[in-house]
Amino acid sequence: MDDRLPLSQRAMSRRTLFKAGGVLGVAAAAGAAFQVSPLSAAEQALAAPGGAVKLNVLFIGAHPDDEAGNLGVFGQWNEFFDVKAGVITVTRGEGGGNAVGLEEGPPLGMMREAEERKAVGYAGIEHVFNLDGLDFYYTASAPLSHQVWGGDAVLGRIVRVVRATRPDVIVTMNPSAVEGNHGNHQQAAMFAVEAYLAAGDPSRFPEHLAEGFAAWQPRRILRAGANGTGANGEGGVAAGYTPSVASDVVFGCWNGTPSARNGRRWSEMLDLARWAYVTQGWAEMAASPTDPAKISTSWFTVIHSRTPLADPRSGGDAALRGAALPIDGGLPFGTLIDVRPARFEAVAGQSLAVDVTITAPDDAKLAGGAVTLAVPSGWSVSGSQSVRALKKGGSQRLTFQVTAGSDPVGTQARVEATLTAGGASGTTFAPLRVAGAVEATISPLPEIRLFREWTAGLGMKHLDVLVPELFPVGQGRTRPLDVIVQNFSDQVRSGSVSLELPAGFAASPAELPYAGLGAGATATLTFDVANTDTAIPTANRASNGGNWPVTVRAVSDAGTAARSVTMNLVPAYAVQRAEVAPVLDGVRRDDEYPGDPIPVETIWDGSPMGGTTASISAKTWITHDDANLYLFISVADDIRGTILPAADNKRQRRTDSVEIYVDPRGDAPNTAHTFIGGIMPSMDTMTGAPGVGRDRDNWQGEAAVTAPGMEVAVRMAPTAAEYAGYDLEVKIPFSVLPDNLDPAHVGFNVVVNDSDTQNKAAQNRVGWSTFPGMRADPWRWGIITLDGIADAGAGPKDPTLPDTAARSVASPQSILQSAGxxxxxxxxxxxxxxxxxxxxxxxxxxxxxxxxxxxxxxxxxxxxxxxxxxxxxxxxxxxxxxxxxxxxxxxxxxxxxxxxxxxxxxxxxxxxxxxxxxxxxxxxxxxxxx
Missing domain, CATH: 2.60.40.1940 (Immunoglobulin-like)
Incomplete structure (x- = not known):
């Protein structure tokens, strides 16, 4: 048995489906098992309870195109098994880019809806539910997305669609707060998880029941994508997937399956679908490989399942088996096995209760049988328990006791419940984490803390596993670092906590004690962490990419538990006051900008032509007076990128431009509390006026409106032949910043976008603080200090966000669909x-x-x-x-x-x-x- 998936295989089909050359056989088998109803689509919809269409699979995303990578799979499921899929899109993407015109706001949203409907149509999807959420701008913040979308108001809409369409399987994006996860994507997925749990609970959103929609419980929820390794090509699914989190169960479906319906492979259909998203520039995407061995496999990770699971290696339909499709030779279709540990953490030698609820199908009785629980080697578990015969829809809950072995702290494990009844069996699982009696880790970033509170509240703490534990330290600076000590055991504990840092860093004190920590309790200890060697490269310039390992070690009378966290070293700079205010003319004079320049030459994104930074680099001088920041930015560049028309003064990342980031107090949780100025050195012509605006910050829009008093002067050669870069001189009034300055800790960064083409795409980006994710993570920006400025204290301004979403009542395509x-x-x-x-x-x-x-x-x-x-x-x-x-x-x-x-x-x-x-x-x- 493959130790990557020790689920019982006794009732699981090992058929290998979706083989190249075997499509007719699969289609014939599907036709024999799943007869097409003679009713028309409209008649089927009206025959369903409540009059709404019945779906088997429902994808939940944030924007049109979020479903794109899965359309080859959804199309296969539809062609071979008549599985009906639909798509929920929280927004219409009206705040995104437009590669084909100047439309933005609701008109762009309607364009993107039309693209989405065309794209999903290639997969046989007819039902797209746009929920009218506002697409504002790129953010990595799920909490900001939740706030802008209206929280439970949007969740209620998702639950209403789930109850109306009654899907068996929900597929969504990654709900975890991992690095680089788009905040809209994360929040849409978090809503999907909540809807999966809430839709079957009649006490949640009871107004839906008054509207004629009954509570409905989806049977499984999957995340599109996986972390680990799996093979492409025809044999990739059968070879299995090796997840980086050992407790994950991952299903796959090969995109290269030939389609008899379309006369081409599904990878080619997937290309057609992707190319439909023209406003996003996807029409220029390269086609999929034609070599079957190189055609991609799409992977899906189980977030939760209430039903038996098929062997993930058994074929491209395995993700649906037990939930939307029966398992050959398995338990009666519709049988539920729900495994719920009392908590996610399992402490060695300490008993943990695990509840298993068995439910008979709604339309069939379930014979009596027995449930056994399988645990990792070295663990112990209470014995098999009998299950009485259950009437239709009847349930029985059993409680087992599990005790973890001596696995290393942090080991990810599964408990697997197998029901044997009526000569068949089925298995599902729940994930666990081996915990130390007492553990300690850094206090999380604010938005990570909110996410962990959310997972704990839902009983979904396994979604925390991939979330990084990170903290920044400024170059040559000292910061307080809170460490959270938690007692996972059932006894009072005492002991100590220490930090182990790499050379060039120090913690004070080296160790701190804790005492009398009750069972389940937490305590906070505070260390001072310093960068003592200022010669260490900052940001991603170090050989380790700027990810410095730190060990947090907790010692108790029950032993020692160590956790690894990551420290980022951000650059720092002391800004000197100007003796005289600079003259804004694009010329730097020796007496205007005291101090050395900040180098802006480290690759953040892309790879400059020739593989070096020779084609793009910059230096930034910065100073201030009592009311303004002044910057002089000298950019060396070899080729002038696209010169956009004046009416296109937005989204500076599409061409040559400079972005200036300011976090006034150095503590912004997301960019809605910052200033991000963008400057295109000229528009319309080489000598045209610069385009100056703000993007994805506290008040997005043209600077004339959103940053009154901001000034920009440009010096640049008048012709492309003479072009060698440009000089910018910029004044940013303190009054346009979203908060009062903390002169001892201002978050700051400069990024230069470089385009060597004319297709409205910047290929390369260099900056000062260049961590991955920096664009949306203010805590990873550099730190500047301002001499001679008094701290007036916090005075934050509420974000001014776009407020016009594209709406379904104004969409003919949505109206026509809803009427049907x-x-x-x-x-x-x-x-x-x-x-x-x-x-x-x-x-x-x-x-x-x-x-x-x-x-x-x-x-x-x-x-x-x-x-x-x-x-x-x-x-x-x-x-x-x-x-x-x-x-x-x-x-x-x-x-x-x-x-x-x-x-x-x-x-x-x-x-x-x-x-x-x-x-x-x-x-x-x-x-x-x-």
């Missing part, structure tokens, strides 16, 4: 009334539509030809009949799109919004809704 699948627009409250189109006509370029609405609200009417809006109107209406008229274009494309289900002739899409909820209707032109 009966899932409320945007996941909003389902109206307690019907919207009807009584009649419609077009004459003389004017559309006339008669509506029936039962109460006052807002009606939006669109004439849609399958590709574009031919005309529309928005009107406040009362109850009863309302007649509306609006001009329409006479140049309908009439093309339609079979992939997205859009009509080949114009159709009316109508939404109605009132205090009681939203509703949608569709009607053919000249006809009425039904």
């Amino acid at each position: 699948d009966q899932v409320p627009l945007g996941g909003s409250s389902k109206a307690d009334h019907a919207l009807k189109v009584l009649s419609s006509s077009v004459s003389g370029g004017i559309a006339k539509v008669a509506l029936q609405t039962p109460r006052a609200g807002t009606a939006r009417v669109f004439l849609w030809d399958g590709a574009k809006v031919l005309g529309s109107t928005e009107k406040a209406v009362g109850s009863g009949r309302t007649d509306v008229g609006f001009p329409v274009s006479t140049t309908a494309s009439g093309t339609g799109d079979s992939l997205t289900g859009t009509p080949a002739s114009p159709v009316l899409a109508v939404s109605f919004e009132s205090q009681s909820g939203v509703s949608a209707a569709r009607a053919p032109l000249g006809g009425r809704s039904r």
Whole structure:
């Protein structure tokens, strides 16, 4: 048995599905096992409880395109097993980039929705639920995303869609606060986990039940992606996956499977889907390899499963087996095995209760049998327990006692529950972590602390495992470091904690005691950590990439437990006051900028032409007076990148530009509490005025509005032939910063973006503090001090964020879908009334539509030809009949799109919004809704 997955294999099929050349056999098998219903899609939807469409798989992401990498897999599941998938997208991505035009805000969101619908259509997906969350800007902060989206309001919408569509399996992104995880992606995945747990609980969001949606419990939730190693090629799934977290269970599906339906491999279909996201520049992505051995395998990590699991090596459908599809020869389909340890930490020699709940299918009885619990070698577990025969939907809970062995602290393990009943068996699992009796680790960054509180509250602490434990120290500086001591044992403990740091760093004191720490209790000890050798390279310039290992050692009467954490050394600089205020003319004079320059030449992203920094580097001089920061930035560059039009003064990272980062008090949890200025040295022409703005910070937008008083002067050669770089001189008033300055600790960074092409893409980026993730992690910026400035204390300004999200009630494609699948627009409250189109006509370029609405609200009417809006109107209406008229274009494309289900002739899409909820209707032109 493979020790990477010691799940019982007795009832698990070892069929190898999705083999190249074996598609017809698979398709035939699928057809025999899963007969296509003779009902039409509309009839099936209306036949479902509550009138809404039934899905098997539901992907939950943040933006259009988040699902893209999984579409080859979803397409296979749909083709071979008639699995119906849908997609929840919290936002329409209206705050993102646009590689094909100047549209932004809601118009861009509608473009991205259309791209998404086209892309997922290649996988046979017809149901996309955009939830109208605001896409504001790039952030690594899940808490900021939660705040902007409205927290439980968006969670409620997700739960409503889950209850309406009743998926068996949820697939989502990575919910863990790992480095580099987009905050929107993380928060969307956190919502997915919460929805997985909440949707089956009728006490959560009870208003949904009043709307006609019953509580629904999904059976499994998967994370798209995995940490570890697995092979590409046809045999990759059968070879298995080696996870970096030993307790993970990872399923795979090869993207190279031939598709009889499409006449090409699914990797090629995946390419077509990705290329549909043109606004994101994905149309230029390279095609997948044609060599089958190099075609990718998509991997999925189990977050939680309530059902038996198939052998992950048995085929590309294994991720669904037991939840959306039966396991051949396994327990009756729909049998649930839910394993719940009393806590995530298992202490050697200490008993831990593990509950196992067995539930019979809703439509079948379950024969009596027995449950056994398997644990790692060296552990002990109480014996097998019997399960009585269960009626349909009946449950029985059993409690086992598990005692961990002497595995090293931090070992990841699984307990596996196997139910044997009626001549069949099935197994699922729960992860555990071997803990020391007492452990100590650094106090986490604020947003990491919030994430850990969230996982603990949900009983999902295994999601913490990949989260790094990090802290910064300034070059030549000393900082206090809080260390949290926790007693995981069931006895009072006393002992000591020490820090072991690499050469060039010191901790004071070397050791601190703790005493009388109760069972389950924590205590905080504070050390001073210093960088004593200022010659050590800062940021990622060190050979270890700037990741300095620190051991936190806790000693108690039960033994010693050590945890490894990571220290980052950030650069520091003392800014001298200007004797005279610099003249903003793009020329540096000796008396204007005292002190040496800050070097801005270390690769942060990309690799400059020729593999060296010769093609891009910069020096930054900085000074200040009582009211302003002044910077002189001299950039050496060999090729001028794209010169954007003045109307495109945003997203400076697409061409040659400079970004200036300021965290006024050096303690911002995310960039919404910072200043990030972006400067493109010229726009329109080589000698045009610079583009100056703020991006992904406390107030994003053009500097004339968001940073009044900010000034920029530029010196640059007037022609491309003479170009050798540019000089910027910048004044940033303290008044535009989002908080008062702490002159002893200002977070600061400079990044230079370098584009050597004309395709609106910067290939290379150099900076001063150049850690991965720096762009969104203010705590990894450098530190500057300002002499002669008094600290006025904190006076933070609330972030000013974009406030216009693209909305489903204004999206013809969403309206048409909702009118068909009966899932409320945007996941909003389902109206307690019907919207009807009584009649419609077009004459003389004017559309006339008669509506029936039962109460006052807002009606939006669109004439849609399958590709574009031919005309529309928005009107406040009362109850009863309302007649509306609006001009329409006479140049309908009439093309339609079979992939997205859009009509080949114009159709009316109508939404109605009132205090009681939203509703949608569709009607053919000249006809009425039904």
